[in-house]
Amino acid sequence: MSDAPLQILIDGEFFPEGEAKVSVFDHGLLYGDGVFEGIRFYNDRVFRLEQHIDRIFDSAKAIHLEIPATREELSEMVISTIRKNDLHDGYVRLIITRGVGGLGLSPYRCEKASIIVIASTISLYPEEKYEKGLILSTCATRRPTHDSLSPAVKSLNYLSNVMAKVEAIASGAEEGVMLNTEGYVAECTGDNIFIVKEGIIYTPTVASGSLYGITRRVVIELALEAGYELKEVQMTRYDLYTADELFLTGTAAEVVPVAEYDKRVIGEGEPGPVTKKLIAAFRELVESTGTPIY
């Protein structure tokens, strides 16, 4: 990557990062009214682009937001922004805001949604964490339930996740486990959760209050291909404490092992065999598949 400023795409026009700005009357800023995706590209290919585009259209539909582009146009915006910045491995933040409207909650005063694409690089955790494992703790802040704001919507309202992350860091952990209002495990602040117990892989159901994670889906496919039995279940903290292996999945985190949760050492305190195998399979897949950029 060069030192040149990043070029950000806003409503069809590129702006150098210092000049890439949105209106103070954009409802994305005023009310967190909008949706987003975090997408990775590896080795000149965008990983699971179609699934990210499908998910942002689903998120938008759920909040009654019309994206002023087709799926093909949106995909092309992602690819052209990566190309414009001459990037080869990195991260795209695709954001749809409700657009400019007056003060007042009604989204119907916003004439047109805005489409923003940022292509950059990302490194969430150092390589050491993939070899030794993360430290997790339980957050006090619960995942919102489907009867308030569906946790399946990847919206611009991440404040409960941000507060949960603050709680995790305050307790000396690197990531936090969020429970649903019934006390079952939902997911982490920005990742889905998996455990391994006696050779079987388990992950909380999406109805427990998690996002339909794209990395989650990829890992489920890889696990089934590798011949593992995998179950989507309601899960408690007890299940996590007593797991043989525990790992997280997310676009930013990829597949990352957990060594400790609420001071309990997980398994042997280092990444287990199933986790290691899935990390290797995941890395091979991301390097060799995806939508070509150039």
Ligand code: PXG
């Ligand atoms: N749960 C939540 C609440 C998330 O925000 C995931 C699970 C994993 O989903 P995917 O589809 O990515 O496998 C996420 C995704 C960031 C960042 O900047 C966060 C995510 C993705 C990309 C970047 O911290 N969270």
